[in-house]
Amino acid sequence: MPGIKDLSIVNSNTAKATPVESGMEAVLCSPELCDSKNLTVYKRTISPGKKFDLQAGNNYHLVYVIKPGNGSIRYNNETHEADEGAGVLLLPSESVQFEASGSNLELLHMVVPKPPAAVEDGLPGGPGYFFNRKTLRGLTDASGGRVRRFCAESTVKFPDGRRLTSTNAIQAGEMHYNEGGASPYHVHKGTPANPDGAAHCYMTFKGRGLVEVNNEFQEIEPGTLVYFPPGVPHRLRAHGGPLDYFEIQAWRSFKTTILSEEPLGLKWFYEREKPADQLVEWNQS
Numbered sequence: 662m663p664g665i666k667d668l669s670i671v672n673s674n675t676a677k678a679t680p681v682e683s684g685m686e687a688v689l690c691s692p693e694l695c696d697s698k699n700l701t702v703y704k705r706t707i708s709p710g711k712k713f714d715l716q717a718g719n720n721y722h723l724v725y726v727i728k729p730g731n732g733s734i735r736y737n738n739e740t741h742e743a744d745e746g747a748g749v750l751l752l753p754s755e756s757v758q759f760e761a762s763g764s765n766l767e768l769l770h771m772v773v774p775k776p777p778a779a780v781e782d783g784l785p786g787g788p789g790y791f792f793n794r795k796t797l798r799g800l801t802d803a804s805g806g807r808v809r810r811f812c813a814e815s816t817v818k819f820p821d822g823r824r825l826t827s828t829n830a831i832q833a834g835e836m837h838y839n840e841g842g843a844s845p846y847h848v849h850k851g852t853p854a855n856p857d858g859a860a861h862c863y864m865t866f867k868g869r870g871l872v873e874v875n876n877e878f879q880e881i882e883p884g885t886l887v888y889f890p891p892g893v894p895h896r897l898r899a900h901g902g903p904l905d906y907f908e909i910q911a912w913r914s915f916k917t918t919i920l921s922e923e924p925l926g927l928k929w930f931y932e933r934e935k936p937a938d939q940l941v942e943w944n945q946s
């Protein structure tokens with residue numbers, strides 16, 4: 662019977678960090694550390710005055726700004742402010758440069774190998790893009806207890822019908838639970854295109870969470886990464902206040918089964934741009 666012991670729980674505040682040219686690097690999740698096939702997650706701290714030059718090589722990369730530090734992001738011959746929640750989806754062979762100026766710039770850096778055509782399911786695999794909270798769409802669940810903002814997800818569309826992301830290499834985004842907010846109890850499994858299932862993890866930023874597996878519970882503090890092996894059912898609750906975290910699935914080819922009765926928690930709606938706009942449901946397929 663699966664339990665909490667099947668998860669990998671890593672506190673990024675105390676995880677071993679290694680000095681690198683740009684500052685510090687801590688590996689929070691990798692095939693070697695937790696058997697997270699297809700996903701490696703780093704927390705990077707860029708020191709003031711230092712640059713982090715990232716060459717994508719053969720992989721997809723998603724880099725997300727945890728703490729801004731007056732930094733900048735140079736991508737595709739444009740320079741952007743490295744605001745909290747900003748970042749870049751990088752395709753194989755692309756590059757990006759992050760620079761810290763005033764104080765430490767903290768990044769969550771995810772690396773994913775290029776998926777096979779069956780996982781892409783007809784998607785072209787690109788282009789890459791820069792994002793921040795102004796360019797991304799918020800989604801609210803029907804209960805009103807949870808708000809999410811994907812920075813990579815192929816089924817999220819802009820009002821004009823364009824896809825946010827034209828690859829199934831990775832699904833990732835911010836999640837906010839109001840006090841008392843919780844996910845349904847659920848399990849993810851593989852698909853014919855991705856039989857081993859997706860590498861799935863959460864990284865909390867603000868607030869405390871309570872992770873549940875089969876009636877076993879573990880409290881987690883801000884800055885904790887939790888890796889869920891495929892087939893291990895789980896639920897996360899906000900614990901003692903609101904909770905902000907980041908959620909990742911790679912590759913984005915998996916089947917989710919909801920195990921709890923949550924009539925309101927399964928539907929998600931795009932946040933309206935104007936109060937008079939019609940409510941539009943997010944079509945997750």
Ligand SMILES: [Fe+2]
Nearest residue numbers: 847849861895
């Ligand atoms: Fe999950």
